[in-house]
Amino acid sequence: MAPPELTQWLFNPFYSQARDTEHRRLLVLTGDYEWVNQRLTSLLSDIPPSLIVKEIGGETSLLRKHLLGNECDIGVVHSHQGFNPGNMMAIAGTIRWGGCLILCCPALASWHLHAKHTHLSHGFKATQSLYIKRLVAIIKSNADVAVWDGNHRHIPDLVGSDAPDSSNNVNPIEPEGSIYPRVSKNAQATQPLGDDETRKPQFKSLDQQLAFDCLTNRWSQDIRKAVITAPRGRGKSALVGLFVASRLNKGEKVAITSAIRDNTTTLFKHIRLGMGLLNSEDKDQAGQSSDCTANPPDSNDTEPDAAKSATKENFSIKKGGSAQWLAPDNPTLINGDFDLLIIDEAASFPLPVLKLLIGAHDNYVITTTLQGYEGSGQGFMQRMLPAFETEGAVHLSLRTPLRWPKHDKLENLIHNICLFEGTESLNTVSDAPRQVLQEVSRQAPQEVPREVPIEVPHKPSTNKCSNDYRMGLVSALSEHQLQSVMQLLATAHYQTTPDDFMRLCDSPDIILFTEWNASRLTAAAVINCEGGEVLADVQKGIADGSRRPKGHLGAQRLTLLTAHPETAAYRYWRINRIAVAPYLQGQGIGTGLIRFIKSQALSQDIDALTSSYGTSYKLNKFWQQCGFKLVDMGEKPNKASGETSALVVKAISERYRPQQEILSCLFAYSQKNESVLLSALPDIVRKTLMKKLQHFVNATRPLNQVGFAINALAAELSVSNKYISNAEKSTKMPTKMCKNETEAVTPQLLLLLGSSPLPTNQLIQLLNVSGRKALTDALRKKVRYLLSCVMT
Structure with missing residues (x-):
C-alpha cells in the first residue's frame, strides 16, 4: 500500500x-x-x-x-x-x-x-x-x-x-497532449512564464515565433536551407509542423523522414493544427495517438474528414500541397520530385545517409536535439553544421522549454x-553534492593496472605558458574537471551518448590524459590498456580467429594481422579518443598531448601505442606527424560516420620494433594493385599468409581477412607448370586439376581468385552456389587443395 x-x-x-x-x-x-x-x-x-x-x-x-x-x-x-x-x-x-x-x-x-x-x-x-x-x-x-x-x-x-x-479527490486536469498549455473555453492560450506579450497565439514561445518568421523570410528570398537545433522539449516538432503547413498552403510537395516512423506523430499533428484541420477535441487525441497509418485520404476529403486522420503520415489538400513520411532508405527520397525535405532528429542518422539525402535536395529543413540520448548534438554541430552553413543554410536555435517550466x-x-x-x-550543482562527491573520489579503489599512477603533473621546461599535462584515473577528477572532460568529448565526437560516459567512469582499463591551461581544459585523450598477461589464455584463439574476447580492439586486430599469438602478449595503450577544444584546434595542442602520452608509455614499460580512427586527410596527416605507422585499413565505411577505419601503431619499446616492421611489411604488400606471387614475397610475409590460409581452411578466419593471401596463392599456381600443363594453358579451357569434384580448380577459377578484391558475384556464379556463406564453404575446399599443391 x-x-x-x-x-x-x-x-x-x-x-x-x-x-x-x-x-x-x-x-x-x-x-x-x-x-x-x-x-x-x-x-x-x-x-x-x-x-x-x-x-x-x-x-x-x-x-x-x-x-x-x-x-x-x-x-x-x-x-x-x-x-x-x-x-x-x-x-x-x-x-x-x-x-x-x-x-x-x-x-x-x-x-x-x-x-x-x-x-x-x-x-x-x-x-x-x-x-x-x-x-x-x-x-x-x-x-x-x-x-x-x-x-x-x-x-x-x-x-x-x-x-x-x-x-x-477530483478528476485531474485533462492533459493537452504535446507541448500546448491549457486553452480556455474562449480559446486564448495561456502565456508561458516570462514570455513576450507580443507573441502570436499560435506559437508557444517567442523564439519559436522568431524562428518561424526567419524561415518564412528566407524562403521568400529563395534561400531554402535551414538547420534547427534545441535541447529536448523546446518545440522543434511544433515549429517544423507549422512551417510545413504554410508550405502546403502554397501547394508544395513535402517529404518527411526520420529514423523511426512514429517519432513524427507530433510533427504531423502540428501540420494539421497549422492548417486548421483540428478542433480542440482532436488535439488531445492526436497528441496521444501513436497508431499511424501510411494510407493517404483521398484528395477530395473535406476538412472534417481530414481532421479525423490527425496522425496519418501522408495526406494532401485541395490546394495541391502534399506531405508524406518516407523511410530513410526509400529510393523515392532520392529520386522523387519534392519542393521541401524535412529530416527529423538528424543526429540519429548515419552520416553517409544524411549526406546522400542532403545532396539530392536543394531545399531542406534539418532538426536535431542537443543533449540527446541518441547521439551528441554538439558533435553533430561540429561535424556537419559548418558544411551546411557553407551552403548558405541558416542555423536556428530554440531555447525556451515548452514541455516543462x-x-x-x-x-x-x-x-x-x-x-x-x-x-x-x-x-548549478550545490555545495552539498560536491562535498559528497569529493568523499566518493577519496574512497574509490584504484582498479587500474598497477603501473598507472593516480595523477602525474608534467610541465616541460620549454613551455612558457601555464599549460600542464596530467595522467590519471577518471575517479580522481573533481566535479568541475569531470564535467569539463565529458563536455569536450561530447563536442568533439559524432553520436557520443551518455552511456559512453558511464563506461569511461567505470572501466578499470581506462586511463585519462588531459592538458590544462590554468583551470580550463584544452585537450583530453582516453586510453585503453590492452594486451599482455590478461590475454594469455586466449591469445592463440585470437591469432587464428577462433576467439574474439571483449575489448582489446587494437591488440586483437594486430594479432589477427600477424596471425601470431605472441603479438597479443605485448602491452599496448590504445588511444580510444583524443579531443582538442574546437577554438584551439590546429595549434599543435593535440600533437603535444601525444608526445606526453609517449613519454609516459615509455616510463610505464608499454610496448606500443595504437589508435583506430575514421580516415580523412586531416587525421591521416595528424597521426603521420605523430610518428604512427598505418598497418591496416577497413574494407567498409563505418555505418555512423561513413569513414573507413584505419589502424595505426607506434613502437615504444625496442623489443616491439621488429613487430612493427612485420606489420608495416604486411600492409605494404597487401596494398599493391598487381598480383604478387607467393614465392616472391619476403619469408615472414609468406609464412604469415600461409598461416592465415590454414586458419581459413579450418573455418576460424573469415573470407574477408584472407583476400590478399588467396590472391598470392592463385597467382603462384597460375604461372606454375607443375600444376597446369602447357597443353591445358594453350586451350584456355577449364580443366580440372584434381579428381575430386568439390576440389575442382580451373584456370578460370584461378583467374578470379587472383583478382583484388575477390569478385564474389562472379565466384558465386562460377561455383554455382547461393549466397556468401555457401561461397565461403566452397572456397575453403578449393583453398585446402591449393595449399596441398604448394606444400608438395
Missing part, C-alpha cells in the same frame, strides 16, 4: 489548475526487485486513465529509440537488471509539466557494489561502479528528490505534513547525473 502522503506528492500537480508552471520531479523506489515492483504496482494502481505512463528498461518496456516525439506524465526506469543513463535521459525527455520520473533501483547503499558491468574488457574486473556511486551521492544530497525504501521515505515539502487533503528541476538533475554536454545546469 502506497503511503497517502507519497500519493499526494505524486498526483497533486496533475490536479493543479496551474499545472503548466509545475516542475517535474524524481521519485526513487529503492530495494530488492520484488519489493520495488510491488510498491510500483501499488503506487500506480489507482492512476487516472487520462494520465500516460511509459516504462523503459524492463523486459516488456519500450526501446528508447521509440520515445522520440512522444510525451507522458509518469516515466518509469527499471534498473535492477542494469542501469543505462541513456534510458533515463530518453524517458525523462518525454515527461511534461508536473510529471514524475520514477527510478526503480537496488538499495542505494549497496547499488554501486552490485551494478552490472556489461562493458568490461577481457581480463579486467570491477568491484563497484563509480558512476552509480556518484549518481547515488547526487540523489541523497538533493532535497527535491523523493526516496522510498523498506526502512524510511523522504517526501519533499510534505515531511511531517498532515494527511492528504480530501478536497483533491524554465529551469526545470528534473532537467537540471538529469543533465548533472548524465554529464552530457554543456548546459546552464552544469554550473
